[in-house]
Amino acid sequence: MDDLKSWAGENLELIRRKKPLIHNITNYVVMNYTANALLAMGAAPVMAHAQNEVADMVSLASSLVINIGTLSDSWINAMFIAGKSANHRNIPIILDPVGSGATKLRTDTARKLVRELQIAVLRGNASEVLSLADENSKTKGVDSLHSVDDAAIAASILAQELNTIVAITGEVDLITDGSKVYRIHNGHSLMGHVTGTGCTATTAVAAFCAVNDNYLLAAAFGLGYFGLAGEKAAEKYGLPGTFAIGLIDALYAISPDDLKAGIKLEV
Amino acid sequence: MDDLKSWAGENLELIRRKKPLIHNITNYVVMNYTANALLAMGAAPVMAHAQNEVADMVSLASSLVINIGTLSDSWINAMFIAGKSANHRNIPIILDPVGSGATKLRTDTARKLVRELQIAVLRGNASEVLSLADENSKTKGVDSLHSVDDAAIAASILAQELNTIVAITGEVDLITDGSKVYRIHNGHSLMGHVTGTGCTATTAVAAFCAVNDNYLLAAAFGLGYFGLAGEKAAEKYGLPGTFAIGLIDALYAISPDDLKAGIKLEV
Amino acid sequence: MDDLKSWAGENLELIRRKKPLIHNITNYVVMNYTANALLAMGAAPVMAHAQNEVADMVSLASSLVINIGTLSDSWINAMFIAGKSANHRNIPIILDPVGSGATKLRTDTARKLVRELQIAVLRGNASEVLSLADENSKTKGVDSLHSVDDAAIAASILAQELNTIVAITGEVDLITDGSKVYRIHNGHSLMGHVTGTGCTATTAVAAFCAVNDNYLLAAAFGLGYFGLAGEKAAEKYGLPGTFAIGLIDALYAISPDDLKAGIKLEV
Numbered sequence: 001m002d003d004l005k006s007w008a009g010e011n012l013e014l015i016r017r018k019k020p021l022i023h024n025i026t027n028y029v030v031m032n033y034t035a036n037a038l039l040a041m042g043a044a045p046v047m048a049h050a051q052n053e054v055a056d057m058v059s060l061a062s063s064l065v066i067n068i069g070t071l072s073d074s075w076i077n078a079m080f081i082a083g084k085s086a087n088h089r090n091i092p093i094i095l096d097p098v099g100s101g102a103t104k105l106r107t108d109t110a111r112k113l114v115r116e117l118q119i120a121v122l123r124g125n126a127s128e129v130l131s132l133a134d135e136n137s138k139t140k141g142v143d144s145l146h147s148v149d150d151a152a153i154a155a156s157i158l159a160q161e162l163n164t165i166v167a168i169t170g171e172v173d174l175i176t177d178g179s180k181v182y183r184i185h186n187g188h189s190l191m192g193h194v195t196g197t198g199c200t201a202t203t204a205v206a207a208f209c210a211v212n213d214n215y216l217l218a219a220a221f222g223l224g225y226f227g228l229a230g231e232k233a234a235e236k237y238g239l240p241g242t243f244a245i246g247l248i249d250a251l252y253a254i255s256p257d258d259l260k261a262g263i264k265l266e267v
Numbered sequence: 268m269d270d271l272k273s274w275a276g277e278n279l280e281l282i283r284r285k286k287p288l289i290h291n292i293t294n295y296v297v298m299n300y301t302a303n304a305l306l307a308m309g310a311a312p313v314m315a316h317a318q319n320e321v322a323d324m325v326s327l328a329s330s331l332v333i334n335i336g337t338l339s340d341s342w343i344n345a346m347f348i349a350g351k352s353a354n355h356r357n358i359p360i361i362l363d364p365v366g367s368g369a370t371k372l373r374t375d376t377a378r379k380l381v382r383e384l385q386i387a388v389l390r391g392n393a394s395e396v397l398s399l400a401d402e403n404s405k406t407k408g409v410d411s412l413h414s415v416d417d418a419a420i421a422a423s424i425l426a427q428e429l430n431t432i433v434a435i436t437g438e439v440d441l442i443t444d445g446s447k448v449y450r451i452h453n454g455h456s457l458m459g460h461v462t463g464t465g466c467t468a469t470t471a472v473a474a475f476c477a478v479n480d481n482y483l484l485a486a487a488f489g490l491g492y493f494g495l496a497g498e499k500a501a502e503k504y505g506l507p508g509t510f511a512i513g514l515i516d517a518l519y520a521i522s523p524d525d526l527k528a529g530i531k532l533e534v
Numbered sequence: 535m536d537d538l539k540s541w542a543g544e545n546l547e548l549i550r551r552k553k554p555l556i557h558n559i560t561n562y563v564v565m566n567y568t569a570n571a572l573l574a575m576g577a578a579p580v581m582a583h584a585q586n587e588v589a590d591m592v593s594l595a596s597s598l599v600i601n602i603g604t605l606s607d608s609w610i611n612a613m614f615i616a617g618k619s620a621n622h623r624n625i626p627i628i629l630d631p632v633g634s635g636a637t638k639l640r641t642d643t644a645r646k647l648v649r650e651l652q653i654a655v656l657r658g659n660a661s662e663v664l665s666l667a668d669e670n671s672k673t674k675g676v677d678s679l680h681s682v683d684d685a686a687i688a689a690s691i692l693a694q695e696l697n698t699i700v701a702i703t704g705e706v707d708l709i710t711d712g713s714k715v716y717r718i719h720n721g722h723s724l725m726g727h728v729t730g731t732g733c734t735a736t737t738a739v740a741a742f743c744a745v746n747d748n749y750l751l752a753a754a755f756g757l758g759y760f761g762l763a764g765e766k767a768a769e770k771y772g773l774p775g776t777f778a779i780g781l782i783d784a785l786y787a788i789s790p791d792d793l794k795a796g797i798k799l800e801v
Binding site: 027028029030031032033069070071072073099102103104105106193194195196239240241242244245 | 295298299302303306307312313314315316317319320323324327341512513514515516519520
């Protein structure tokens with residue numbers, strides 16, 4: 001266990017040394033915040049969405065974030081172009097299916113993305129992630145999303161069916177490859193009062209996947225680091241406006257040793 | 268009068284209990300800020316603009332914000348699709364005609380929106396709102412926009428002609444259904460130095476319309492609440508960067524009792 | 535030299551008195567931040583990108599910012615429409631070739647913009663700016679971008695070839711019309727940890743160009759003012775989240791006399 005925590009710290013050090021380029025095709029709402037978060041982590045963010053540019057851009061990147069928070073048809077096309085190029089080059093894709101399950105466009109798009117592309121990590125809340133199961137999924141037999149254990153079973157089934165790492169964030173984060181399950185107990189309730197904290201957690205996963213091709217652990221480390229930043233910010237700020245800014249500060253201030261000491265990883 | 272102030276507080280409590288979903292088709296500049304503001308109020312923001320998604324999304328919402336701050340043709344189409352769906356379902360539409368009067372695209376679009384859709388509340392500054400009057404409007408006979416009384420007369424005429432609540436914000440906010448006129452005396456001059464405070468005032472109106480179908484009062488309450496947040500933020504922050512963040516804090520921190528005590532509503 | 539510093543202060547005073555409208559066709563990531571920065575400077579920002587609106591909007595503006603940070607074909611068309619209208623009306627265009635050199639779309643677009651439009655000031659980092667040199671450019675003979683002197687020679691050649699003011703920002707900013715070279719020694723390293731500080735430096739140049747048609751000096755003054763704001767923010771804030779907000783505060787708080795005293799202009 002201490003080995004894993006040390007590894008998390010080493011990954012953070014690598015991010016800061018290598019400054020990996022993270023290509024984001026993401027929603028309009030969070031672009032500024034996630035760009036600042038990635039810079040604070042030590043990574044180099046770039047946003048590019050044009051169909052005639054994304055293949056070029058992703059070829060320069062160490063990971064690709066696809067976030068469906070504000071979709072339109074031309075952006076969907078760009079997501080597939082960038083995703084296929086990333087797969088071709090073994091660049092990990094981190095998918096954030098924002099709002100999947102809420103509208104047909106989002107659900108259909110997320111399902112198609114996860115089936116036509118090889119996704120390294122799928123990161124969402126429980127309802128978003130489980131909306132990706134199709135009609136024949138064995139997750140349909142799992143009764144309740146309210147129990148953490150049931151969520152773990154459903155997530156494991158889905159990880160196997162979709163052949164990806166599934167990361168469900170909530171009060172406790174759950175990360176699984178279909179056999180192993182890790183849990184992260186970092187975080188703070190104020191994060192739910194800031195727009196784009198889920199999307200930013202996804203970019204933290206992307207930053208760790210850029211330096212660690214064990215995507216199961218990279219996802220756990222990224223979520224632990226992000227949750228720890230929420231805890232540190234909440235020590236200084238108790239209201240959501242200043243807290244959101246303090247979260248960026250904390251991402252920057254957390255050292256590899258802080259992460260090693262503070263990550264609450266349950267194996 | 269005290270009854271009205273209590274009602275404002277009760278509405279705020281309802282927003283926090285029900286967490287109404289507010290669907291925003293709004294401009295790129297303010298999306299992050301208004302989403303954070305709505306979360307701080309206690310509401311649940313969603314941004315969606317695709318023509319093949321907006322009808323689905325608005326069906327889940329308790330009110331719809333249409334804001335024309337960064338227009339393009341496909342977004343205009345989506346505004347009409349979402350708006351017609353909202354009207355069909357009796358979901359209130361709050362229109363913010365940003366920059367109407369400045370360019371033909373904005374003026375034409377705003378005029379068409381207000382005529383083809385049933386708008387619950389039209390919220391803008393004096394020049395934006397009055398640009399919606401067509402050539403035959405009786406507002407054309409009102410000489411000056413500089414006098415508060417003239418603005419009230421023009422706003423009342425327009426509210427009758429457009430069959431909507433008209434809310435003109437400025438040093439004093441003026442809200443009318445064409446017969447009754449309410450005035451709100453909350454606010455702070457620093458709000459004019461932060462981008463999107465007008466757009467955010469509009470979302471506060473939308474949050475109150477989501478829990479109160481007396482849209483005249485809902486608009487007054489929303490503007491009073493937002494102005495009060497500006498006052499509270501200015502007590503702590505005297506410069507526009509930190510003030511903008513403090514405004515989000517204040518929206519979150521203001522309790523129903525604070526609103527009841529602090530709203531400066533003139534009937 | 536003291537005359538130049540006084541002129542910088544007078545320009546800032548003019549911006550605050552005239553509140554020039556700055557039309558921005560810029561990227562999604564920085565729109566909110568640059569709008570708030572322009573408001574803090576004293577200018578009036580507007581964002582508009584529709585092909586059927588930009589000519590109308592630019593006709594109201596005192597300068598036009600074209601920033602290619604998140605391109606797509608319809609936005610590129612709008613940039614040319616707005617740019618031609620600006621040239622026709624002698625409204626200065628400030629071009630920020632974000633990411634030029636990284637992808638073909640960006641490089642081609644930036645090269646076409648700088649050749650088909652009359653650009654008042656081209657502002658970027660060294661690699662972005664020098665990517666605008668075509669195959670026959672004499673800058674190709676300049677060996678290294680690592681030496682400040684070589685960058686100055688390349689910038690001067692490019693300014694002559696493109697017939698524009700070239701402003702290369704970095705640890706020291708370099709501004710040249712092809713014969714005279716000014717250097718600005720203001721700034722702080724934390725600016726590199728905030729997204730959009732380059733884009734915001736560009737808007738500061740645009741604000742000064744709106745009140746001073748000596749674009750060489752306007753660019754130097756704008757960059758000095760923006761760098762000074764970074765210094766002031768760093769006196770109060772040592773982490774990038776709060777620093778970014780403090781930078782907006784500082785833009786607002788710096789007086790004409792502060793600018794006169796604090797600008798580090800090397801002729």
